[in-house]
Amino acid sequence: MSTPRRPTEERRQQIAEAALRIISGKGVHRLTAQELGREVGIADGTIFRHFKDKAEIVRAAIAHLEGVLFTNFPPAAEDPLERLQSFFEGRLTLVQRMPSVFLAAFSDRLEEAAGEEAGVVRSIIERSQAFVRQCLVEAQERGQIDPRLSPEALTLVVIGTLQASAFAHRRSGGKSKMDPRIAWQTIEIMLTSTARK
Amino acid sequence: MSTPRRPTEERRQQIAEAALRIISGKGVHRLTAQELGREVGIADGTIFRHFKDKAEIVRAAIAHLEGVLFTNFPPAAEDPLERLQSFFEGRLTLVQRMPSVFLAAFSDRLEEAAGEEAGVVRSIIERSQAFVRQCLVEAQERGQIDPRLSPEALTLVVIGTLQASAFAHRRSGGKSKMDPRIAWQTIEIMLTSTARK
Amino acid sequence: MSTPRRPTEERRQQIAEAALRIISGKGVHRLTAQELGREVGIADGTIFRHFKDKAEIVRAAIAHLEGVLFTNFPPAAEDPLERLQSFFEGRLTLVQRMPSVFLAAFSDRLEEAAGEEAGVVRSIIERSQAFVRQCLVEAQERGQIDPRLSPEALTLVVIGTLQASAFAHRRSGGKSKMDPRIAWQTIEIMLTSTARK
Amino acid sequence: MSTPRRPTEERRQQIAEAALRIISGKGVHRLTAQELGREVGIADGTIFRHFKDKAEIVRAAIAHLEGVLFTNFPPAAEDPLERLQSFFEGRLTLVQRMPSVFLAAFSDRLEEAAGEEAGVVRSIIERSQAFVRQCLVEAQERGQIDPRLSPEALTLVVIGTLQASAFAHRRSGGKSKMDPRIAWQTIEIMLTSTARK
DNA sequence: AATGAATGAGGCTTCATTCAT
DNA sequence: TATGAATGAAGCCTCATTCAT
Numbered sequence: 001m002s003t004p005r006r007p008t009e010e011r012r013q014q015i016a017e018a019a020l021r022i023i024s025g026k027g028v029h030r031l032t033a034q035e036l037g038r039e040v041g042i043a044d045g046t047i048f049r050h051f052k053d054k055a056e057i058v059r060a061a062i063a064h065l066e067g068v069l070f071t072n073f074p075p076a077a078e079d080p081l082e083r084l085q086s087f088f089e090g091r092l093t094l095v096q097r098m099p100s101v102f103l104a105a106f107s108d109r110l111e112e113a114a115g116e117e118a119g120v121v122r123s124i125i126e127r128s129q130a131f132v133r134q135c136l137v138e139a140q141e142r143g144q145i146d147p148r149l150s151p152e153a154l155t156l157v158v159i160g161t162l163q164a165s166a167f168a169h170r171r172s173g174g175k176s177k178m179d180p181r182i183a184w185q186t187i188e189i190m191l192t193s194t195a196r197k
Numbered sequence: 198m199s200t201p202r203r204p205t206e207e208r209r210q211q212i213a214e215a216a217l218r219i220i221s222g223k224g225v226h227r228l229t230a231q232e233l234g235r236e237v238g239i240a241d242g243t244i245f246r247h248f249k250d251k252a253e254i255v256r257a258a259i260a261h262l263e264g265v266l267f268t269n270f271p272p273a274a275e276d277p278l279e280r281l282q283s284f285f286e287g288r289l290t291l292v293q294r295m296p297s298v299f300l301a302a303f304s305d306r307l308e309e310a311a312g313e314e315a316g317v318v319r320s321i322i323e324r325s326q327a328f329v330r331q332c333l334v335e336a337q338e339r340g341q342i343d344p345r346l347s348p349e350a351l352t353l354v355v356i357g358t359l360q361a362s363a364f365a366h367r368r369s370g371g372k373s374k375m376d377p378r379i380a381w382q383t384i385e386i387m388l389t390s391t392a393r394k
Numbered sequence: 395m396s397t398p399r400r401p402t403e404e405r406r407q408q409i410a411e412a413a414l415r416i417i418s419g420k421g422v423h424r425l426t427a428q429e430l431g432r433e434v435g436i437a438d439g440t441i442f443r444h445f446k447d448k449a450e451i452v453r454a455a456i457a458h459l460e461g462v463l464f465t466n467f468p469p470a471a472e473d474p475l476e477r478l479q480s481f482f483e484g485r486l487t488l489v490q491r492m493p494s495v496f497l498a499a500f501s502d503r504l505e506e507a508a509g510e511e512a513g514v515v516r517s518i519i520e521r522s523q524a525f526v527r528q529c530l531v532e533a534q535e536r537g538q539i540d541p542r543l544s545p546e547a548l549t550l551v552v553i554g555t556l557q558a559s560a561f562a563h564r565r566s567g568g569k570s571k572m573d574p575r576i577a578w579q580t581i582e583i584m585l586t587s588t589a590r591k
Numbered sequence: 592m593s594t595p596r597r598p599t600e601e602r603r604q605q606i607a608e609a610a611l612r613i614i615s616g617k618g619v620h621r622l623t624a625q626e627l628g629r630e631v632g633i634a635d636g637t638i639f640r641h642f643k644d645k646a647e648i649v650r651a652a653i654a655h656l657e658g659v660l661f662t663n664f665p666p667a668a669e670d671p672l673e674r675l676q677s678f679f680e681g682r683l684t685l686v687q688r689m690p691s692v693f694l695a696a697f698s699d700r701l702e703e704a705a706g707e708e709a710g711v712v713r714s715i716i717e718r719s720q721a722f723v724r725q726c727l728v729e730a731q732e733r734g735q736i737d738p739r740l741s742p743e744a745l746t747l748v749v750i751g752t753l754q755a756s757a758f759a760h761r762r763s764g765g766k767s768k769m770d771p772r773i774a775w776q777t778i779e780i781m782l783t784s785t786a787r788k
Numbered sequence: 789a790a791t792g793a794a795t796g797a798g799g800c801t802t803c804a805t806t807c808a809t
Numbered sequence: 810t811a812t813g814a815a816t817g818a819a820g821c822c823t824c825a826t827t828c829a830t
Contacts, residue, residue, distance in 0.1 A: 794826105
């Protein structure tokens, strides 16, 4: 019953992914060495041959999450609303394709699991938020959005919509798929109609 | 350690509040009998003189949450957007006055802690969502909002904004107080400007 | 909700009876202050106004048992086998009328609950055994039973039959009522036929 | 504290045996994880590396008991009374060689500890009883025992004698060793003398 | 590297017992 | 006497972590 040995880096990656999957799918309290071992196919004790302790596993999971979330980021489009659309639809698609990973990002579970490392999770969120805000400000400068609206408030609207979509998706058990295009169109119409006379 | 004796009903209330505070403030994994005991000022075992088990404590916490969230609900105004405003500002104020209680509602922590009772938590969220949706539909019927926009998407926008505000509030440690009026005005302008020619 | 005060002696009696009922009916592990209180109709803490501690309650329960078992004891008949019959049928009837009390006597539960006081339980059993043995010896002396049989072995046969009847009665949930007369006749025939040519 | 590591199967066996020893020797209420751990030489929590929970331990103990009791069962002799003798003496010998195991079988402690599994314990007892009854019925058919005697009553006599012997053996602390042959002879004489004219 | 038994620290829950009311 | 909240000691069980094999 000898599981073939894997070079540490590959194993670390496997474990980090499994950790993220467990945290977002089953909850932090199910992130145990045994569960990880089962998911990866090795014994529980073996986990700690690859990671010093559980905190390090969570850190790796967060790093993995960061990698997924910020691949092809920021979007390259010149127009700020196009960049935002690209980001928005990308994230919403992620919700549906990799719900576990995505949910972790908007969940407070991961932050909780991170403990001392919560800051890292926050920085992920803030990085997204800063990007959204930047797009909105630029759009305001270009007159695409009413410049009197508070960029902070607008950012909350955009980020919040993503967040609420994610929760709704989970609550429905993945059944209610809000079409990313429609969601974005709604947002875009709301944003840009403010600029009209 | 002089612990004044308190009648069960009072203790139950205390414990339920403490539970909600702990869940939303420190995380489910910190909702332990010890922590509760410390918070309330009694020994851990004594908790179970007042509650059958931990599940019952969580249920009580949820009931407490429900009570706070749905006091004076639904708002009475005739105009749907006024009703929505009342709800929105009320909730946002709650975020700042009782962050712990409010956060629990939008957190997935409570749901996780609830276990079997998760349905109750969901119903709380859905009740809020249904209210928001109803206001939006009525506003569309009255021509206050572009009727071609999907009510589902709009609901996500409104609820999501509340949600994101709550998270932002906690992330900042309670320092960034988004003015409820400004937030609402932003939303309202976005919603109603879609109806203009 | 003030339960009327009872003179201590009456309460002690009530509690002792309840204790015996609980031990034999539900098992030692169910003999708790709460359960006793419920059975007797007083609060759990109040139990210890009448008894110093649980051990004392068990002692009282045993004393109560002794009282029940040795009422009208020993039987007065002149003939030893008649005395034995009287004892045997009396005990077997007790099994069916007061299963809880009787079972306690042949159960090792009570002995277990008694802890340090186990000796008292043993003495109850030994007293019964000594009586049975005495009857058998006398019957042998009178030629009613083959004198070459070991009185010790015969005693085990008689006592064991009672014991086995009690267990069988409980196992069947009280449904299989071995007729005391038939059981005794069987024993008697077995005993006395040994004396025949 | 050097605790040699042992493969699970061996530990399970050890623990099951220890459990039976504790139940029959010290009482169910002493069957604690700590006590088991002490008996086996490992920490209390480690017990649950080998057994899911306490119920499973009790089940294993019962299975162990069953194995010991029903080895070489039923006896092969053609004559029913010889079969019964073989069974009777075998069990009585067991009382003296492995008092803990044997006592468990006739004790109500095990049944209590078994909880949900009480049925298994009962079936063990009933299997023995059915065997005894069968021997007696055959003996009656062969005219070795008075056919008018109730097989049920006779069964109680035989089983009860074993039971009483076991209790007596424990009460005396293992000192009073009733010779199995003498006990059986007494029973046999009593049974067969009923058939004589 | 891998295994899985062992540990020890908690966390939940029960219960005898105490004691303020 | 009665009440029932409070305590503290177990007992069950889980889990991160260690370590002999």
